[in-house]
Structure formats: structure tokens, C-alpha cells
Amino acid sequence: MEVTPRSRWQIRLENTVFRLLTIAVVILVAWLSTRYNYQSDWTANSRNTLSPASVAVVQAMAERIHITAYARDSELVPIRRHISELVAKYQRHNAAIELEFVNPDEQPERVRELGVINGELVIEYQGRTERVRNVDEQNLSNALQRLQRSGERSIVFVSGHGERSPAGKANHDLGQFGAALQSKGLKVSTVNLAETLQVPPDAAVLVIAGPQIDLLPGELTLIKGYIDGGGNLLWLSDPNDPAGLAPLADTLGVKFTDGTIVDATAQLLGIDHPAVVVITAYPRHAITTDFANVTLFPFSRALTVSAPQGWEAQPLLVTAARSWAETGELSGDISFDEGADTLGPLQIGWVMTRALQQNEQPEQSDSEQRVVVIGDGDFVSNAYLGNAGNLDLGLSVLNWLSSDDSFVSIPARVISDRNLELSETTAIAIGALFLVGLPLAFLVAGITIWLRRRRR
Template structure:
């Protein structure tokens, strides 16, 4: 075939047309890749794919889900969060993710109790949950709690100087109650002297630091509630029990006389030794403290002793370090440990009680698990101290457990079992010889052969 000006022009036109067509195809592919996204997880155990439990839960949530991450202008952190939430957005398109720089809204961060960079707040149907982990099990269980739409009532006993659930005073609990409201709980103060019985729809009864004696009839109402299998949160300050000794006896517990002294706070600038710090190593194994790593702070806490009982399954939850002690003397001047009258730590300041009861309901005998939590302090949930480190989170966990809201979805961790290639030393040697000697030699021979053939042509 002879090359002429005409064939040369045709060849150039063909090249130009092919180039234009290729450019158009590449442009269309780029546009399609932006408009439509398709991902395939080829890992052995699908570790980049949502579990079936998470997908089923998303299918049961018809309304939009708003996800707000309080993350600083850190592209690496934000990209990680965006990728994590993206796995959920793949299966539910109306999950909206937005980022807020916590440095730009300090008041909002303080009011919401944001404690770590990147913390996520998930909102669904006027309820919200905080998420501080990028693990699927943690996020999915937060969605599960939000998906439950039944009202759960918390009754706060009043009339004896207890901490008020609705008051904004420093020593009261309104900020904590507002957080619980966002999680689907409803609070109702009750005066025991004005009712015949504690309402049947009460999920949790709260006794928060009384300051005057209970009447005999009021104590009877509380005991009847306990005997009927009711759940209780008792926040007891150091000092008198105001006629609640019979309740402590019913629960097989005993409060120490005095207050706990903890000088560890001086390491972080807390000069008051009556403020007790509980760190990660001092939380005992329990559903409430599982995965909880924040320090909590307890101003003027009292120690609790668990007595022998065949009715209750008692477990300590919060303990102090062995550097603390229970001080029985008057708190003035320099406070020092006295072996004759004081008790050396570690001491229990929080515990749980459980038991199975057969309750008669609608002429039918049903089994019920009763749950009770007793804490030797109420200040840690007050408006003054709620925002300190993990206080708010711990208070929420206690309420979730008491309301039996700890039936978590179990998602086994997906282990990357296909990232290691096990090869014997013999095979490694053969691979090395092939790539270092045989393959280069073969390429050289092929090159020389092709060169000789071209010269002959």
C-alpha cells in the first residue's frame, strides 16, 4: 500500500475522530461517576459493608435522620466521619450529615455537652443521641434507641427538699432532665403525701437527696413500689437518711457515716478533697460502664456497703482508689486519715441491684427483672456539675439500664482475615529469583530478538 497525501489526510482525520470520540466517552463516564455511585465490597467477610441488623433497622425508620458532627476543620477526621456515615446513607438516602466547627459555637457545645472532637449527635423524631465512636455497633444501637417511640416516665419524688427535676437552680436537675427528654423520657414530679400509690406507668422512681424526714405512709408507698418490682434510682448524700433506713434495709445495703476524701484532684487543679474522681480503671464491669472511658466527678460523696442478701444480685459499679478514705470527723482545716475511725479505700460509691420477680398482671403471672441503682452522691447530676467530663453520659447510661433500654444489637467485629499472605521461605526464594533474575533476563532476550528481526526486515 502506497502512502499518498490523501491516505495521510484520512489517517489524520481518523485519529482526530477517534480522539474526539474517546474524549466524549471519557467525559460521559466521568459525569456518570459523579451522578451515580456504585461500590463493591470484595473483602472476605464484608468488613466495609453494613451488617444485616443495621440494614433492617434502617428499613424500620421511615423519617429522615439528621447527623451533626462537631468536628474541627480537620480534613482527615471529617473524611473518616463522612465515609462512616456514608455506609448508612447508601441504604437510607434521607440521612443528612452536616459538620459544625465546635470552636465557632462554644455556647452550643457547652449546652449540648460535647466532650470530644468529632462527637456526633443523631436526631430522629425530636429525639437525639450522642455517639462518640465510629464503630457500627455503637451507632446502630443509638439508632435503635431513637427508633423506640414508646413514652417512658420517670417519677421524681418531691416534698422533702429533694433536687427538683424542673428547676434551674444550681443544685437541681433540670439540665439533666432536658437531656433525658431528648432521648424519649418524660419526667413527672410526684408528692407522695398527695397520692394513693406510685403510678403504674412509672418506668423509674428517683429519690434525689431528701433533706427532711419522710412520713410513715410515704415510706410505705416506696416499699410497696419496690415489692411490686419497680425500678429505682436513689441518689443519697452523705448524712442522715431521713427515715429511709428501712429502704436501705430492704435493699440490703448500708451507708457509711462520713464523706469520702480524695486528694487526687489536686493533680488537675481541684483543691477541694471532698470532690471524688472516678477514672476509667475504677469502673467495674457492668452494662452501664461497658465502653465508658470518661472521668466522672462526685462532690461530697458517701461510701456504700453491700450486705449479704439472698434476694438481690448486687454489683459495685463505681469505686474509689486506694488513696481515698472515708472521713468521719468534722471537715475543717487539714483533713488527715485516722486509722482508728476512718476507712481506707477503695470504697464503693455506686452499685446496682437486680432480681427476678413473678408479678401478677391482668390475672396472669409474669416474670419481671427489677433493677435498682444507688449512688452515694447527687451533685454529679446537678446543673452545676452535669457538664463535667462524663457526668452527663454516665447519668444517661444509668437511666437507659434502669429502663431496660440496654438490649443492644450485637454486631460481631469484622476481622480483616485476608490481609496476611503466608508463604514459606522456599516459595519466597523462588519468587525472588524469578523477579530478580529470570524475568529481567527474559525481557532482555525478547528485546534483543525483536531488534535483530527488525534489522533483517
């Protein structure tokens, strides 16, 4: 190609235009990056991304959320950076979140007045305030969830008959479950109907959790009146419960099957005791939406429901076909006895709903009355609450009963093991590749290129 002054100017013009277009593209990309945001989380277990449950909570909050973080600005202990990164995840889903940092050393009087510590968050929403000391996604989302509740939902446990206590610490009590309910913004209390002679008017849900002695006829009348008036009920019944609640069962159309359920699935999974029921699948219902965790039910009983007029009933918890209701002793060799035992699958949990008439609706209730009957109270007891998905299921049941369907359990994000374990042979091979192989490859490539250029 002959180089002429004209061709030289054409080449210069093309290069200039190319440079200008490149600069224009860079400027356009930079401008677009300020208008649009895209992020992708490739980490194990998506630990840098909010869980769907947290996203649902923060997106449902329409008004301004102000977060004040009381944290020192220190490079050695980067608390502020940790808080900023966590809150930024929420801000990507809700632009109404504001974050303000306060140095406790610069405002000691304010810190003493509020009683906060270094690293603590104070969250304000609609005139209500919540605090978070252990700053992580689970605690922050739970705090936002509590703030989101427009009204206080009261969960009232019947007491006075040896029931499982929502504040008790014994293995059979529900102390840990009660604390979990309170962490979700629910008010937990007890009522002795023999003393108060009424169910508290603000009760969103009444809970009967395994009484050990019969309720008085007058107490049963109060509970029946509460149900007739549109109240929501959670009834946790155990195989050895007294027969004094038979009038309540008749009111709801509930019939319990004799015996304790034995599940062969549990033994196949390495659970020693035969009276532990393993449930892995759930029917389509608001309680079990997106719920896929295994749940364990120790010492449970089966039940059936013939829905009274105006009610609708649906099984919630169903055992496997290899289970049965054992009427004999749970010791030694246990096997199914034809004629005495009841073969599975068996229902151990039911949900019931009833459309309320206008004159039946309590002030705090919605237009639908809700009842859940479960033939086991151990699954949310202190001894078994931490097993599998028991806590999440229990919280979902109470959220649904209290008509807070939108509230969900915020699961703890478990970080996968990030340690890379290499065998000695693999470590030597990788070391040789980077220390010897790659430098040698570059050396050979360089010599080859040099020799080819020299021959030209």
C-alpha cells in the same frame, strides 16, 4: 534487533492487545466500584465518620426512615450540601434512609403549617416524627434514638421533701440532667406521694434524689410496695441526708458509712476541694460498657450492700485506695484518723438485680428488676453535670434502669485544632524549599539530562 514486516506486525498486535486489556481492566474496575464501596477517613478525630454510638443507633432501625430537609438551594449558604453529606454517612449503614429536599420559598403554606425554618429536618419513622434544627451528628442521632424507642419510658422523681428537682435551675437541682433525659426520648415527671397515694403505674424508674426532710411512714410504705412489686429504683443519697430512709435501706440491704469521702487523687490533679472523688476505672457491667471517661463525685458517701434473698448486688463505683471517709470537719489540714475514719477503696455506687416472678412483673417492665444506689447526687446536678463524663454516666444509668440497654449516649464530636502553627525559621525554610530549592533542583536535573543526551 532486525526490524522485519513480521516483527512490526507482532509489535502492533502486542500493543493492540495491551490497549484492549487496559481498557478491559478499567471497565472492570469501574463496574466493581458501582457494586462495592470502600472509604477511609484519615481526618483528625475521624470527623468525617460516624461514631460507633451513632452507627449502633441507625443499624438498629429496620424500617423505612424518611427525612425531609427544608432548605433553600443556595451556593452562598450551602445548607443542602451539609445536610446531604451528613445524611450520606447514615445511609452507608442503613439503606432504608430516604432524604427529600423542600425549598421553603416554593412551598410557604406547608412551611407555615408545620412551623419549620430554613435548614430544619423532619424525620418520620413508624408513624412518629422528630425535628432537628441544629443539624449535626449528635442532634440527628439523638432524634433517631428517640424515634427508635418503641414505647414511652417514664422517669418519675419523688418530690415534696426538698429533693433535687429535674426541672430546677439552682446549682443543686437536676434541671440540665432532666433536659438531657428528655432529649433521649424519656418522659420526666415528679410525684408527691402524699398527694397521689401511689407511684404512677407507668413509672419505668422511680428516682429518690436527696430529700432534705424525712418521708412520711405512709410514703415509705408506698415505695416499699413499689419495690416489692418489681419496680426499678435510682436512689441518690448524700452524706447529710436525713435518717428517715433507713427502712428503705434495710429493705435493700444497704448500709451507709459515716463521713464524707476525701480523695487525695483529686488534689494531685489540681482540684482544690478535698471532698471531690475522682473515678477512672469501672467494673464490667452493661452501664459501663465501652465507658472510659473520668467521673467526678463531690461530697459523696460510701455504702455497702448485703443483697437480700433473691437479689444480686455488684459494686459500680469504687474509689481509689488513697481515699477515706472523713468524719471530721472538711477544713484546715485533713488527714486520715485511725479508728474514726474508714480507709479506701470505698464503694459509692451499687447495682442490684432480681429475677421477677410472673406475678411480680409490671406491664411495662422486663423480667429483671433493677436498682442503683449511689452515695452522691451532686454528680448530675447543674453545678457538676458538665464535668468529665458525669452526663454520659448518668444517662447510661437511667437507660439501663429503664431496660433500654441498647441506647447509648451520643457524644459530641470535638474537632481537633486544624491550625498549623509554624515558627518564623520553619516558615522561611519551607518557603525557600518551594520557591528556590525545588525549581533549582528541576533546573539542574534538566541541564544534566540535556548534557548527557548531547554527548551521545
